[in-house]
Structure formats: C-alpha cells, structure tokens
Amino acid sequence: MNIxxxxxxxxxxxxxxxxxxxxxxxxxxxxxxxxxxxxxxxxLNDFKAWAxxxxxxxxxxKEEDGVLKFYIQKA
Amino acid sequence: MTVSKxxxxxxxxxxxxxxxxxxxxVRNKDAFEDWKxxxxxxxxxxxxxxxxxDGVEEILPQIPEDQELLVxxxxxxxxxxxxxxLSEAGRDAAYLEGGMKSWSMYLEPVKVGDLKDGGELYxxxxxxxGCLSYxxxxxxxxxxxxxxxxxxxxxxxxxxxxxxxxxxxxTHLHADHIxxxxxxAAQTGATYYLPPKDAEEVVFEYTALxxxxxxxxGDSKIEVGALYSPGHTIGSTSFVIDSSYLLTxxxxxxxxxxxxxxxxxxxxxxxxxxxxxxxxxxxxxxDLIVLPAHFMIIDELNENGSVAKRLGNxxxxxxxxxxxxxxxxxxxxxxxxxxxxxAYQQIRQVNMGKITPDNDEQIEMxxxxxxxxxx
Numbered sequence: 216m217n218i219x220x221x222x223x224x225x226x227x228x229x230x231x232x233x234x235x236x237x238x239x240x241x242x243x244x245x246x247x248x249x250x251x252x253x254x255x256x257x258x259l260n261d262f263k264a265w266a267x268x269x270x271x272x273x274x275x276x277k278e279e280d281g282v283l284k285f286y287i288q289k290a
Numbered sequence: 291m292t293v294s295k296x297x298x299x300x301x302x303x304x305x306x307x308x309x310x311x312x313x314x315x316v317r318n319k320d321a322f323e324d325w326k327x328x329x330x331x332x333x334x335x336x337x338x339x340x341x342x343x344d345g346v347e348e349i350l351p352q353i354p355e356d357q358e359l360l361v362x363x364x365x366x367x368x369x370x371x372x373x374x375x376l377s378e379a380g381r382d383a384a385y386l387e388g389g390m391k392s393w394s395m396y397l398e399p400v401k402v403g404d405l406k407d408g409g410e411l412y413x414x415x416x417x418x419x420g421c422l423s424y425x426x427x428x429x430x431x432x433x434x435x436x437x438x439x440x441x442x443x444x445x446x447x448x449x450x451x452x453x454x455x456x457x458x459x460x461t462h463l464h465a466d467h468i469x470x471x472x473x474x475a476a477q478t479g480a481t482y483y484l485p486p487k488d489a490e491e492v493v494f495e496y497t498a499l500x501x502x503x504x505x506x507x508g509d510s511k512i513e514v515g516a517l518y519s520p521g522h523t524i525g526s527t528s529f530v531i532d533s534s535y536l537l538t539x540x541x542x543x544x545x546x547x548x549x550x551x552x553x554x555x556x557x558x559x560x561x562x563x564x565x566x567x568x569x570x571x572x573x574x575x576x577d578l579i580v581l582p583a584h585f586m587i588i589d590e591l592n593e594n595g596s597v598a599k600r601l602g603n604x605x606x607x608x609x610x611x612x613x614x615x616x617x618x619x620x621x622x623x624x625x626x627x628x629x630x631x632x633a634y635q636q637i638r639q640v641n642m643g644k645i646t647p648d649n650d651e652q653i654e655m656x657x658x659x660x661x662x663x664x665x
Binding site (some may be wrong): 228230237264269287 | 312318319320321338339340343361364365367370371654
C-alpha cells in the first residue's frame with residue numbers, strides 16, 4: 216500500500232479527528248491513500264460512517280499500542 | 291445568535307414537565323436508532339456531525355424556528371461545533387454538556403410516598419438508562435435498593451436528609467448496569483445484601499439475602515422484607531416496604547415483565563418466572579404499589595416523573611401477567627428476545643467483583659438502553 220500522506224490526530228477528541236481528516240483528504244488526489252493515527256475510541260465508528268457517506272474506502276484499520284490507524288483511499 | 295449550555299438536569303426537567311423540545315442528534319445513525327433522549331413532546335433530527343462539516347445551511351429548513359433547539363452528541367465536542375455553526379447561521383442553539391455520556395449518568399430523585407410516622411420513600415430515576423434505585427428513610431436510618439454506581443449521589447442524599455445508611459440491597463446480580471451497592475456499604479459501614487443464588491461467583495463479602503429476611507428502620511420499625519421471586523435470575527428477590535410498596539427488581543415492570551435469559555439460562559428459568567408472576571405475586575395484596583428496578587419507555591413515567599403503579603392495576607393491564615396459556619408464555623419469554631444490554635457479560639463480571647474497570651471503561655460498558663424487559 217502506497218501511503219501518500221499521514222495525519223497525526225493522536226490526543227484529539229471528537230470531532231477534531233474527522234474535521235482534520237476531511238481537510239487533509241481534500242489535499243490529496245482521488246485514489247491516493249491517507250494514513251490517519253488517532254487515539255479517540257469514538258473514532259472507530261465515526262471513520263467508518265464518515266467514509267461511507269463521503270464515498271471513501273477504508274482499505275485497512277488496526278490498533279497498535281492504543282493507537283488506531285486508518286488507511287483511507289480517496290474517492 | 292447565542293449558544294447556551296444545558297446540563298442533563300435541565301433536559302430532565304423538560305422530560306418530566308412534558309415540555310416541547312427539538313433535538314438535533316449529531317451522532318451516527320446506528321447510535322441514534324439504538325438509544326436517544328426520550329421525551330413525550332420531543333421532536334428529532336439525526337444528522338451525523340461529519341455530514342455537516344461543510345455547513346448547516348442545508349438542514350436549516352428542517353429545524354423549526356419556533357421550538358427550542360438542543361444539539362446532542364456522544365460526549366459534547368461535536369455538539370458544540372454544530373451549535374456554533376447554527377448560531378452563525380442565525381439560530382439560537384443549545385448543546386448538552388457531557389453529551390449522551392452525562393445523560394446516561396443523570397439521576398433524578400423523586401419522592402414516591404410517605405411511610406408511617408414521617409418516613410419517606412424515594413425513587414432515583416436514571417432517565418437516560420431507565421434504571422430505578424430506591425431509598426427508604428425512617429427515624430434517622432436508611433435502606434437502599436438497587437443502587438446504581440454513582441455512590442456519592444446516595445451518600446450525599448442521605449447526609450442531606452440527616453440519616454445513616456444501614457442496609458444496602460441488590461434484588462439480583464444486575465447485567466445491564468454496574469451496581470453501587472457493595473461500594474456504598476463499604477463507604478458507610480452499612481450491611482450489603484445479595485441473593486446467594488446469584489452470588490456463587492462473587493469475590494467480595496456480602497450478607498445472604500434469603501426469603502423472609504426482614505430489617506426495620508428507625509424507631510417506628512418500618513419493615514423492609516425480602517420475598518424470594520426467581521425468574522429474571524435464579525436469586526431474584528422482591529421487597530415489601532411498610533406493607534405498602536412492592537419492589538419487584540427486574541421481575542415485573544409497569545408495562546412489561548423481566549427476561550429470563552441474561553445469565554444464559556432462559557429455558558431453565560421460565561417456570562420460575564411463571565410461578566413468581568402467576569402464583570407468588572398473586573398472593574400479595576392488590577393495593578401494593580409496584581416499584582420496579584427499570585422503566586423501558588417514557589410512557590411508563592407518572593406525571594411527577596416517578597415510575598409506580600398499583601399491583602391490582604398491573605394484573606388487569608400488563609400483558610405479561612395475562613397470558614393464560616403457559617406455552618404461549620414460554621415462547622414469549624424465550625424466543626425472539628430483544629438484543630441483550632450492551633456489554634452485559636462484562637457488567638455481570640464487574641458486579642461479581644471479578645474485574646474492576648476504570649471510570650471511562652464503566653461509562654463505555656453502560657452505553658445504551660437497559661433492555662431487561664419483554665413486552
């Protein structure tokens with residue numbers, strides 16, 4: 216997987232992880248992949264629902280040492 | 291326009307006083323469908339906050355201008371953002387401080403009645419989760435039933451009333467919410483009672499709550515007596531207070547009955563549930579006022595916010611008490627049951643003292659409605 220950009224949203228509380236992710240994904244091209252690091256547990260469901268409504272695809276997500284990692288392919 | 295902050299107590303006044311309110315709930319659709327703030331005259335619009343990042347103009351026509359507006363989310367962050375956007379767009383908007391998390395935790399104390407010689411009985415209504423706890427007070431002493439985990443609220447209430455908490459009871463091992471019972475007892479020196487049949491795996495000290503156990507409060511000797519009434523769990527025990535009130539735990543509710551499956555043994559406990567509802571309770575006086583440990587829907591609240599109804603009326607009106615066909619009853623309480631409460635197996639472990647999650651973890655476990663009933 217080619218990661219085009221990484222957004223560090225660790226320590227941010229809702230709604231900031233999604234707000235920043237939306238701003239950042241506006242800066243990459245369709246088909247490119249954004250990596251997002253977050254620690255807000257509420258982000259899990261929100262990322263899924265947000266990506267679904269915006270048409271982006273979550274290629275992968277995992278949790279490492281309490282950090283949630285999302286790999287989002289831009290629509 | 292202005293953005294104002296509401297507390298869960300402010301919202302509770304609107305629920306109990308039957309006021310109108312427009313709630314813009316900005317959580318995910320599934321979270322909203324699962325659980326929301328219920329009010330008799332509340333209207334709702336559910337749009338997730340992440341669909342509003344580009345602006346709120348598109349939803350303005352859906353929000354009436356002549357109704358008070360409260361924006362709600364899980365914790366409060368998103369609701370502040372959306373309320374500010376609405377304010378910039380020319381609308382007065384409020385947000386709920388602490389979001390659904392604080393709504394889930396709010397307790398409203400309601401007096402349900404007087405006991406003899408100046409005693410009082412209070413019900414603590416947890417509006418957001420539908421849990422009901424009780425405190426009976428008489429002659430400087432108090433007994434608590436089915437306390438939820440916010441121990442300070444009960445201890446402070448007792449202080450305000452100038453009474454000493456002597457007895458703390460749980461009608462059964464709860465699966466939908468974390469009990470405050472043993473912690474209140476530890477902090478106050480009160481005796482903590484739990485039905486031994488529910489407590490086989492419990493790792494802390496407790497006093498066995500057996501059928502017929504009776505304690506008396508104060509000089510007037512107001513009696514709080516235990517009545518073994520299995521079915522929701524094998525240990526489930528009801529209480530009769532001052533010969534006037536029947537605390538039914540999770541066996542009988544106002545508009546529904548208890549479910550027998552939360553400890554995994556629905557088939558085994560069906561006949562116990564049947565016997566309790568159709569024999570044991572039938573032998574009691576019709577004039578007892580039923581006080582359950584939960585309500586499921588807002589329609590079960592009385593005008594003063596309490597949840598209470600005469601036993602005789604329930605025999606006439608509650609569908610679960612009027613299934614003459616035993617087979618129909620068995621099917622109703624074992625098949626097509628509603629989903630179990632969130633994290634119910636973990637919650638049982640907490641209530642046995644086997645795991646001790648921190649406060650945030652406890653909040654997560656208790657998210658959502660209680661789901662202890664079958665309608």
